[in-house]
Structures are given as C-alpha cells and as structure tokens.
Amino acid sequence: MNSLSKTSKQLIQLHVNGETHDAVVRSADTLLIALREQLGLTGAKRGCENGDCGACSVLINGKPSHSCLSLAVEVIDQPITTIEGLMDSPVSKAFVDNWAIQCGYCTPGFIVNCHSLITTHPDANDELIEEWLQSNICRCTGYEEIREAVHTLLASGQTENE
Amino acid sequence: MTNKVFTTVGKPEQRIDAVEKSTGKVRYVGDYSVPGLMHAKLVTSTQAHAKITSIDTTEAWKVPGVRAIVTGEVFPYHIGPILADRPPLAFEKVRYYGEPVAIIVADHEYQAKLATTKVKVEYDPLPIVNSVQQAFQADAPLVHENAGSYTKIISNVYPKTGTNIGSHIKIRKGNFEDEWENCEETITANYSFNLSDHVALETRSTRVEINPRGKVIVHSCSQSPFTIKKVLNQFFNVEVGNVLVHIPMIGGAFGGKGTVQLEPLAYLASKSVGGKLVKLEMDREEDMITSPCRVGLDATVQLGATKEGKLVAGKYTYLLDSGAYTDQAAGITRAAAIDCTGPYDIPNVWCDSYCVYTNHPFATSFRGYGHPELTFAVERTMDQLAKQLQIDPIQLRIINGIKPGHTTPTQTVLTANNIGDIEKCINRAKELIQWDEGQKMVSGKNKVRSKGISMFWKTSTTATNAEAGAILTFEADGSVNLNCAAIELGQGTKTILGQILAEKLGMGMDKIHVTMETNTQYDPHQWRTVASSSTFLAGRAVIAAADHAITQLKKTAATVLKCSPDDLDIGGGKVYLKPDPAFGVDIKEIALGYTYPSGHSIDGQVVGIGKHIQRHLTPMDEETGFGKPGPWWSVGVQAVEVEMDTRDFTYTILKGVTVLDGGTIINPKTAQQQMRGGMYMGLSYATSEKFIFDEHGVVQNTGLRNYPMLRYGEQPAQYLVDFIESPAADGPFGARGIGEYGVIGAPACLANSLSYALDVALNQLPLTPESIWEASRGSEE
Numbered sequence: 001m002n003s004l005s006k007t008s009k010q011l012i013q014l015h016v017n018g019e020t021h022d023a024v025v026r027s028a029d030t031l032l033i034a035l036r037e038q039l040g041l042t043g044a045k046r047g048c049e050n051g052d053c054g055a056c057s058v059l060i061n062g063k064p065s066h067s068c069l070s071l072a073v074e075v076i077d078q079p080i081t082t083i084e085g086l087m088d089s090p091v092s093k094a095f096v097d098n099w100a101i102q103c104g105y106c107t108p109g110f111i112v113n114c115h116s117l118i119t120t121h122p123d124a125n126d127e128l129i130e131e132w133l134q135s136n137i138c139r140c141t142g143y144e145e146i147r148e149a150v151h152t153l154l155a156s157g158q159t160e161n162e
Numbered sequence: 163m164t165n166k167v168f169t170t171v172g173k174p175e176q177r178i179d180a181v182e183k184s185t186g187k188v189r190y191v192g193d194y195s196v197p198g199l200m201h202a203k204l205v206t207s208t209q210a211h212a213k214i215t216s217i218d219t220t221e222a223w224k225v226p227g228v229r230a231i232v233t234g235e236v237f238p239y240h241i242g243p244i245l246a247d248r249p250p251l252a253f254e255k256v257r258y259y260g261e262p263v264a265i266i267v268a269d270h271e272y273q274a275k276l277a278t279t280k281v282k283v284e285y286d287p288l289p290i291v292n293s294v295q296q297a298f299q300a301d302a303p304l305v306h307e308n309a310g311s312y313t314k315i316i317s318n319v320y321p322k323t324g325t326n327i328g329s330h331i332k333i334r335k336g337n338f339e340d341e342w343e344n345c346e347e348t349i350t351a352n353y354s355f356n357l358s359d360h361v362a363l364e365t366r367s368t369r370v371e372i373n374p375r376g377k378v379i380v381h382s383c384s385q386s387p388f389t390i391k392k393v394l395n396q397f398f399n400v401e402v403g404n405v406l407v408h409i410p411m412i413g414g415a416f417g418g419k420g421t422v423q424l425e426p427l428a429y430l431a432s433k434s435v436g437g438k439l440v441k442l443e444m445d446r447e448e449d450m451i452t453s454p455c456r457v458g459l460d461a462t463v464q465l466g467a468t469k470e471g472k473l474v475a476g477k478y479t480y481l482l483d484s485g486a487y488t489d490q491a492a493g494i495t496r497a498a499a500i501d502c503t504g505p506y507d508i509p510n511v512w513c514d515s516y517c518v519y520t521n522h523p524f525a526t527s528f529r530g531y532g533h534p535e536l537t538f539a540v541e542r543t544m545d546q547l548a549k550q551l552q553i554d555p556i557q558l559r560i561i562n563g564i565k566p567g568h569t570t571p572t573q574t575v576l577t578a579n580n581i582g583d584i585e586k587c588i589n590r591a592k593e594l595i596q597w598d599e600g601q602k603m604v605s606g607k608n609k610v611r612s613k614g615i616s617m618f619w620k621t622s623t624t625a626t627n628a629e630a631g632a633i634l635t636f637e638a639d640g641s642v643n644l645n646c647a648a649i650e651l652g653q654g655t656k657t658i659l660g661q662i663l664a665e666k667l668g669m670g671m672d673k674i675h676v677t678m679e680t681n682t683q684y685d686p687h688q689w690r691t692v693a694s695s696s697t698f699l700a701g702r703a704v705i706a707a708a709d710h711a712i713t714q715l716k717k718t719a720a721t722v723l724k725c726s727p728d729d730l731d732i733g734g735g736k737v738y739l740k741p742d743p744a745f746g747v748d749i750k751e752i753a754l755g756y757t758y759p760s761g762h763s764i765d766g767q768v769v770g771i772g773k774h775i776q777r778h779l780t781p782m783d784e785e786t787g788f789g790k791p792g793p794w795w796s797v798g799v800q801a802v803e804v805e806m807d808t809r810d811f812t813y814t815i816l817k818g819v820t821v822l823d824g825g826t827i828i829n830p831k832t833a834q835q836q837m838r839g840g841m842y843m844g845l846s847y848a849t850s851e852k853f854i855f856d857e858h859g860v861v862q863n864t865g866l867r868n869y870p871m872l873r874y875g876e877q878p879a880q881y882l883v884d885f886i887e888s889p890a891a892d893g894p895f896g897a898r899g900i901g902e903y904g905v906i907g908a909p910a911c912l913a914n915s916l917s918y919a920l921d922v923a924l925n926q927l928p929l930t931p932e933s934i935w936e937a938s939r940g941s942e943e
C-alpha cells in the first residue's frame with residue numbers, strides 16, 4: 001500500500017579505518033548516516049547534507065568525499081577512512097598547534113580533506129590549496145589559522161608520515 | 163590595576179578543548195543516539211502571511227512509524243524572551259515562510275520527514291509586508307493585529323497596536339532640534355540591508371524526555387540553559403526545578419542559539435508520545451529560515467558639526483527588520499539606541515530605534531547585537547562628512563572620539579575604568595594599515611588599492627541582575643575541578659576561566675579540570691553565555707570561588723604549620739610561609755581535610771564557592787533613554803585594504819586590521835582567534851550575505867549552495883590583530899568582554915574602502931560587484 005512500508009533493510013559490510021563492520025542499512029541511507037548511526041563514528045558531521053559544507057568529509061578509496069552524497073550501499077567494496085582513523089596524524093597536531101580550532105564542528109572535515117591534500121600533493125601551491133579547501137566551510141576561524149596549519153605541514157615535509 | 167607579573171594570565175595557554183576536537187571524538191548534542199530515541203520533524207509554512215484554514219493529517223498518519231502529530235491548537239499561546247508574541251507552532255495564521263505549523267513524531271527520522279510532506283495545510287493568503295519601509299506606511303497590512311496586547315517579559319519594550327511596531331526606543335539627550343539648526347555643516351544619509359543568517363556549522367538540535375517523576379530532561383545546543391528552564395516554567399507550567407538542562411560543547415552559535423525555540427517544540431513532541439525521548443534537529447534549510455536569523459536594517463543618520471569638524475548634533479533613525487516576531491530583535495532595537503552614536507562625543511543626540519514586524523523569518527541576536535549594523539551606518543556617515551569637510555577621516559574620528567568624562571547617549575558618565583582608549587586604538591590601527599602611505603593608489607591597469615577605517619564600541623547589555631557562579635572541588639592529588647555554567651561555543655571560555663583559576667591558585671593549567679558540559683542541576687546559575695559577558699561575570703565568580711578556597715586552605719595549613727593564616731601564601735601546589743617559602747604543606751595533604759599521623763582529621767574537604775552579579779545597572783527611561791545599560795564599553799578600530807578592478811568591480815581584500823581595547827587580555831591567542839574569526843564574519847556578511855525575498859516574502863536562498871559566504875582563500879591575505887590593554891578596575895585581572903567585537907567594524911571599513919576606491923557612496927550591503935556597479939551608475943559620492 002505505502003511504498004515506504006516495503007523499504008527493506010539489508011546487511012552490508014563497510015571497510016572503515018582498516019576494520020570491517022556490519023551495518024544494516026536502507027538503500028536510501030547515505031554513508032554519513034551509516035557511519036554515524038550504525039558504526040557510532042560521529043566525527044563526520046551533518047552540516048548541510050547537500051554537499052555544500054564539507055563537514056561530513058571522509059576518504060573513500062583515499063579520495064576526500066562528502067559522505068552525505070554517497071549511499072552506503074555504493075561503497076561496500078571500498079576502503080573508507082574517517083577522522084577516527086587519523087588519530088595522532090600530523091594534520092591534527094598542526095591544527096592544534098596553529099590554533100585552527102574553535103568550536104571544532106568543521107575540524108574533522110577539514111583535517112580529513114587536508115590530510116588527503118598533503119598526501120596527494122606534498123608540494124601544493126596556494127592555488128591548489130584553495131581549490132581543495134573551498135569545499136569546506138568554517139564559520140569560526142576566518143580560515144587564517146587553517147591556512148597557517150596547512151603551510152606548516154607542507155613546509156615541514158610531514159606529509160608522508162601517516 | 164596591579165603591577166604583579168602574571169604566570170598564566172596574558173599567556174597563550176593552549177585551549178583545553180583543542181586536542182579532543184582534533185580527533186573528532188567530541189560529541190555534540192546531535193551525536194548521541196540510543197535505541198528507542200524518537201525523531202521529530204516540522205511541517206513548515208509555504209506562505210509568508212496567510213490564514214490557516216485547515217490541516218489534514220490523514221495521509222501523514224499512514225506513514226509507518228508515525229506515533230504522533232502535533233498542531234498549533236495543542237498550545238494556542240504566545241511565548242518570547244522580551245515580548246510574548248510568538249506561538250511556538252503557528253495557529254490561526256502564519257506570519258513567515260518556513261514557520262512551524264505541525265510536528266511529526268516517528269520512530270525514524272526518514273519516516274517523520276516523509277510524513278511531513280503528506281500533511282495538507284490549506285491557506286487563505288493575506289497581503290504581505292515585505293520591507294520595513296512598507297511596514298511603516300499608515301495603510302500597511304498588519305503582521306500582528308494586537309501587538310499592544312502581548313505580555314511584556316521585560317520592561318523596555320513598547321509595541322503599538324494598529325501598527326507594525328514591535329518596539330520603539332527613544333534617546334533624547336541635549337537639544338537636538340535647536341542645535342541642528344545652528345550647525346555649520348550637516349549631512350544626512352540612508353543605509354539598508356536585508357536579513358541574513360548566522361550559519362553556525364552545527365545546526366540547532368535538541369532532545370527532550372519527560373520522566374515518570376515529571377522531570378523534563380533537555381539536552382540542547384543552547385547558549386541559555388537557565389532560560390530554557392524559565393521558558394518551560396513561565397509558559398508551559400513545568401516547575402522550574404523539574405527542568406534539567408544539559409549542554410555539551412556547541413558547534414558555533416554567534417548569538418543564534420541564545421533564544422529558546424526548539425526546546426518547547428521538542429517538549430510538546432515528547433509529551434505527545436507519553437514523555438519518550440524525542441530528538442528534534444534542524445536541517446540546514448530549516449536552521450536558516452525556520453529558526454531565527456539576523457535582523458535587517460534601514461537607517462538614516464544625520465550629523466551636524468562645526469567647520470572644524472567637531473560634532474554637535476546627531477540624529478539616528480533605525481528601522482530594524484525583526485521579521486514576524488520580536489524575539490531578541492526587540493533587545494537589539496534597544497542596544498542600537500544605547501550606543502547609537504558610535505564611540506563619539508556628541509552633546510545633542512536624538513534617536514528613534516524601531517523594531518518593525520514584517521513577514522520575514524524572525525530575527526534574534528547575532529554576534530554584535532545590533533552594533534555591526536549601527537556602526538555601518540555611523541561610520542559611513544563619518545567618512546562622507548570627512549569628505550564634505552575635507553578632513554582626513556582619521557582626523558575627524560580623533561577630534562570626536564569619546565573619552566572618560568564624556569557621557570554616552572543614555573547619559574552614563576564614562577571613566578577611565580569603564581571605557582577603553584579609542585585614540586590609542588586608532589593610532590595603532592593607522593600604523594598597521596600604513597595609512598600615511600596614502601589612502602588610495604593605482605596598482606595596475608584598471609586596478610586601484612584603497613583603505614577604509616571604522617571605529618566602534620559596544621557595551622554589554624545584560625539583564626540588570628545578570629549573574630554567574632562557580633564551584634571548585636579538589637582531587638586527592640591537589641588538582642581542582644571547576645564547575646561553571648558558561649557555555650563553550652568555540653570562543654574558548656572554558657580555557658579562559660581555567661586560566662583565571664590557575665592564576666589565582668598559582669597552579670599550572672594541567673592541574674585545572676574544567677567541566678566542559680553544563681548541567682543546570684549542579685552548576686550554579688548563570689544568566690546566559692551571550693553579550694561578551696562570560697569572561698567578566700563568570701571570571702569574577704571564579705576569582706571569588708578561588709578566594710573562598712584559598713581561605714579554607716590557609717586555615718587548615720595554619721593549623722598544621724602552627725602559624726596564622728596571614729603568614730601564608732599559595733602557589734606551586736603548596737600553601738607556604740611567606741617569609742620562608744620552603745616551609746609549607748602540599749595542597750593535596752589538606753584539600754580533602756588534613757589527617758594527623760595519629761589518624762585524627764580536621765576541617766574536611768575544601769569547596770570553593772564564588773558568585774558575581776551586575777551592579778548598578780538600570781533600565782532606560784521610556785522618553786529619554788536615560789539609564790545605565792551596561793558595565794563597561796570595549797572600543798576598537800578596524801581597517802581594510804582592498805584591491806579593486808575598476809572595470810568589473812570585483813575586488814580582493816588584501817589586509818584586515820583589528821585593534822581592540824578590551825582591557826587585560828587573558829589569552830592573546832584565543833583573543834586573536836576571536837578577532838580574526840569576527841572580522842571574517844563581518845567581511846563575509848558585508849561582501850556576500852543576505853536573504854533574497856520574492857514578492858510573496860518567500861526566501862529564495864535557503865541553502866548553503868545559494869547563500870554565498872566567504873570561503874577559504876577569500877579571507878584577507880593578511881589579518882593583523884593587536885590589543886591596547888587599558889585595564890577595567892572591576893574586571894577579572896582587568897579584563898572586559900571581547901567575544902563579539904571582531905565583527906562590529908568590519909562591514910563599515912570595507913564599505914568605506916570601496917566607496918573611497920570608486921568615489922561612490924556605497925550605502926547598501928552586501929557589497930557584491932553587481933551592487934557596486936548599480937551604485938556607481940547612480941549617485942556620485
């Protein structure tokens with residue numbers, strides 16, 4: 001009668017931060033929802049659920065992606081890294097050391113994105129940094145300290161060290 | 163105030179929340195879920211002004227998992243922080259596009275969301291009030307038919323039945339009318355901009371349950387936990403002691419989370435399902451328009467001066483677009499009147515500040531509380547007057563800068579203690595922006611660089627009885643727990659309070675444990691975390707609590723060391739003899755009571771209690787505005803240098819400068835964060851941000867894709883921040899508030915620099931290439 005009552009859930013496996021986890025999802029569930037509600041990985045945030053803010057950024061196959069724009073069932077074969085998988089990363093440290101954190105709500109998304117940026121482009125110039133980081137919004141810092149953090153990382157060559 | 167060299171105050175101590183935040187492990191309110199948690203979603207109005215003729219929920223009930231549907235007749239009353247004029251759920255009529263009309267409660271969020279699309283609301287459209295100018299006309303449609311009959315929650319609000327005026331605040335100082343006639347130079351100018359949004363990255367979210375004992379347990383991302391208690395008590399008849407509010411760290415607020423909107427809705431939702439735990443979280447689009455936004459403004463400023471540039475008379479008409487309900491816009495109306503002149507000494511002042519109802523989303527506090535708005539109007543006028551007088555804009559500001567001995571528009575007498583040094587600020591800003599190298603220069607083909615400056619001030623308009631408290635308890639290792647209801651929104655308040663305590667106790671920050679969550683049941687009462695008031699109010703409370711703890715520690719130590727408490731000092735984890743610091747007792751030996759080798763124990767644990775309440779503040783006189791609205795004025799100067807392409811009016815911001823006198827700076831790095839972040843916010847607002855309305859009052863840009871903001875790389879290439887530290891005698895270690903200040907002068911100095919670049923008066927925000935182009939076709943400055 002109602003199309004929704006027929007919506008079935010399925011058991012899938014997600015490969016997150018080097019571990020394989022079971023998750024029961026609807027086909028319409030985004031990766032963001034699955035990570036947060038099924039796996040308890042709440043580091044990726046809901047900022048807009050529309051691909052506009054970057055708060056939900058994770059790495060899918062090493063590439064920064066908006067987890068609010070991927071369906072969980074689409075990524076079952078792909079390695080996923082979330083902020084929780086980047087504990088003690090040089091990027092996190094650089095954000096702390098450069099005062100790039102205020103409310104912290106944008107921080108996981110920025111760190112994930114910056115991590116990918118400096119590993120993919122250890123010699124990124126300002127233009128490239130801008131291109132990458134324009135996908136993330138920070139409403140607190142005004143971006144200056146984030147810029148300083150990225151520059152420190154690139155200058156120190158700490159980019160390979162995971 | 164003191165010549166003592168501080169050990170922690172004034173040092174860039176690392177924020178105590180930074181490491182945790184860098185790991186993604188901090189749980190914000192929306193990050194919790196438990197099995198059985200129910201989800202609420204709102205049905206919102208598709209019309210900006212209409213009678214509700216029917217609400218049909220038949221189809222919505224058919225969605226599996228739907229457990230309750232709540233509509234306006236469940237609670238047909240009005241609530242509000244200043245004037246109770248807003249029904250939490252619309253009944254009889256809707257007054258803005260996006261207004262909550264019904265709540266669906268379901269097992270899962272997707273079910274609730276689906277059900278919202280199936281509720282059929284029939285409307286009978288009413289004429290739209292789509293601007294403050296229109297609202298002010300005699301025959302304008304009325305947003306509220308009976309504005310004058312609403313309950314006043316605070317005294318300084320003056321709604322008028324039969325008009326769209328939600329409040330009208332007057333300042334009458336000196337004799338404007340006569341003096342204006344005699345002025346040698348006069349100028350009159352108009353300014354305007356639309357409503358816009360806070361866009362805190364964390365959208366508003368709350369969860370509420372009502373347990374079988376009748377306790378209402380609220381978790382929320384609110385700046386005002388004790389106000390939530392008050393609202394549920396005042397309007398919903400829950401005993402105030404039965405409302406327990408928990409606030410974790412917040413993902414940005416900027417004033418937008420200061421008012422109480424979601425919690426009553428979630429309370430009604432929980433009640434509808436027998437008190438079960440219900441979560442209500444706004445989608446971004448709802449957070450932008452259903453939840454309160456930022457005021458719009460139409461302003462007229464008239465300044466009269468001597469030929470030498472000394473200001474004699476000023477008249478200010480502020481029409482604040484408060485949207486459909488007054489909420490905090492009524493307070494902003496008052497704050498804009500209180501500081502209407504900007505930081506200038508003007509003997510004859512006339513101000514009419516109106517809170518105007520329109521059919522726009524309703525507005526609430528936004529960082530700066532009306533001051534970025536009034537500063538834009540005042541500082542643009544100062545620049546235009548300088549041009550008219552052929553005086554350097556900085557010189558004109560110095561001639562008129564407000565100082566100790568002068569009085570404010572509400573006739574508060576200023577002293578060296580209650581106001582910062584504006585002249586020092588402007589001189590420092592002048593150096594940093596390199597003013598003397600020229601205000602404008604050609605920097606390439608079709609490129610010009612130019613500079614603009616603005617001065618600003620603001621008092622902290624708290625309730626006259628605003629207060630804070632702090633409680634200290636000790637651990638067995640001598641370290642200290644600090645409990646205080648100041649909320650961490652990203653501004654670093656918990657770090658600052660920890661530093662104040664560390665300084666008092668002579669301890670390292672590693673020995674101070676500040677509770678990050680606020681819980682109204684065990685934290686002492688605090689007014690709210692708004693108005694840049696926490697460092698001052700909670701800081702004073704922490705100092706008092708530390709003194710209280712020190713007295714107890716010294717008493718026990720005096721018994722142990724067989725001396726008088728007066729012989730003792732505290733520091734380095736010890737209480738020691740002043741003349742012989744090597745001789746003392748460790749705090750850890752006495753903090754939980756001292757036990758003699760015999761086993762006998764004395765004194766018991768140390769619990770430090772401290773509090774502070776505002777002193778000598780008064781409401782304003784209805785006719786003249788006379789009164790003492792705030793404890794002190796922080797002052798500052800901001801400047802920018804821009805480079806503009808004179809063909810297409812695109813521009814980049816090369817340099818941003820902020821110099822603030824906020825008294826003693828407790829932590830220069832968090833202070834710098836606040837100044838840079840504030841300036842970014844002001845520049846983003848001034849360059850890009852506004853809601854766009856169609857002729858039906860419907861907001862056209864309700865998401866982040868079409869609501870432009872400055873993004874990474876668009877911030878000034880250089881952000882320079884400096885502080886002048888004239889201590890406030892009654893502030894903690896001489897500190898005043900600073901949290902909002904970085905935003906205040908930014909729109910004005912940007913508009914001044916761009917106006918100067920083109921020699922065109924740019925008096926509307928935001929300053930997009932298109933709006934600049936339009937202005938440049940019109941009037942020449």
Ligand code: FES
Nearest residue numbers: 047048049054068
């Ligand atoms: S939540 Fe995914 S981009 Fe905003």
Ligand code: FES
Nearest residue numbers: 103106138139140
């Ligand atoms: S730190 Fe708050 S949004 Fe970036």
